[in-house]
Every structure is written in C-alpha cells, then in structure tokens.
Amino acid sequence: xxxxxxxxxxxxxxxxLTPAKKQQIxxxxxxxxxxxxxxxxxxDQKALLLMLDEDVSQFILLAESPEPMQSPGYDHLGLLFDSxxxxxxxxxxxxxxxxxxxxxxxxxxxxxxxxxTIVHSFYxxxxxxxxxxxxxxxxxxxxxxxxxxxx
Numbered sequence: 001x002x003x004x005x006x007x008x009x010x011x012x013x014x015x016x017l018t019p020a021k022k023q024q025i026x027x028x029x030x031x032x033x034x035x036x037x038x039x040x041x042x043x044d045q046k047a048l049l050l051m052l053d054e055d056v057s058q059f060i061l062l063a064e065s066p067e068p069m070q071s072p073g074y075d076h077l078g079l080l081f082d083s084x085x086x087x088x089x090x091x092x093x094x095x096x097x098x099x100x101x102x103x104x105x106x107x108x109x110x111x112x113x114x115x116x117t118i119v120h121s122f123y124x125x126x127x128x129x130x131x132x133x134x135x136x137x138x139x140x141x142x143x144x145x146x147x148x149x150x151x
Contacts, residue, residue: 005058008077010129011065022048025062025127028104032093032124033079062128069129074107076123076131084120084136091134094124107131116140 026037029050038049038056047063049056060077081087091108098104107123121135 007059007061009061009063011063011068013068014064014066017048017062017064028126032097071129074131076133078133078135081136087120087134087136091122
C-alpha cells in the first residue's frame with residue numbers, strides 16, 4: 001500500500017479554541033471542502049478533528065498548547081484534485097465566501113509549467129495557522145515530464 005497522510009496536528013494558544021471558534025472552523029471547512037469535524041477529548045482538553053475522509057483515516061487535529069504553532073509565511077498542506085475544473089470551482093466558492101467574510105485569505109497563482117507538467121493552484125487560509133494549496137497537476141501524455149521537485 002502506498003504511503004498516505006494519516007494526520008497533521010496544528011496547535012493554538014491556550015483558550016483560543018472556544019466553542020464559537022470551533023463552530024466557525026467547522027462551518028468554513030465543511031462548506032469549502034466538505035470536511036466534517038468531531039470534538040474529542042485528548043491531552044486533557046477538548047480538541048477538534050477536521051476529518052478529510054469518511055473513515056477518519058486522514059485528519060487534522062486542532063489542539064491548544066502553551067507553545068502554539070506560528071506560521072507567518074506560506075507554510076501549507078497541498079490538496080491534490082483530479083482536474084483544473086475542480087480547482088477552479090473551489091476557487092470560485094472560496095471567493096464567494098471571501099465576499100461575505102474578508103478574513104478569508106486567498107492567494108492566486110499563474111499556472112506553473114515544468115516542462116510539460118502543469119500545476120494549476122491557489123492558496124486559501126482561514127482560522128488555521130497554515131494555508132491549503134489547492135491544486136491539480138496535468139501531465140503531458142498522462143505521464144510526468146520529469147520527477148517533480150522543489151528547488
């Protein structure tokens with residue numbers, strides 16, 4: 001079986017994950033990506049799971065910590081979709097949500113063409129300390145033109 005993402009933990013300052021904040025997180029990520037949430041008791045607190053799939057095998061754990069995560073740059077988690085049309089539909093949805101809530105951040109990018117491998121993407125961030133890189137990758141002739149790498 002190929003390796004898959006199991007979970008990622010994002011930490012917040014103590015007291016930051018109020019019931020109202022958890023509800024805002026639930027509403028935004030459910031409406032944009034279809035993710036459900038579940039409040040759980042873990043590490044002597046009520047943390048929140050953002051469930052990326054139905055069987056909860058992939059999730060993001062949101063918990064409080066005396067040393068919370070800080071991410072002032074473009075630290076992100078990449079979400080790969082099958083087509084640029086899916087990415088464009090999510091971008092349109094995120095923009096519509098942003099028109100109602102100006103705290104939603106969106107960063108649009110031109111397509112990145114790496115010798116026939118085309119990455120079509122945008123970044124979105126709201127209420128969490130990281131961005132989500134929403135992307136599709138189109139391969140020339142259905143095959144990567146070369147191994148994908150940064151740098």
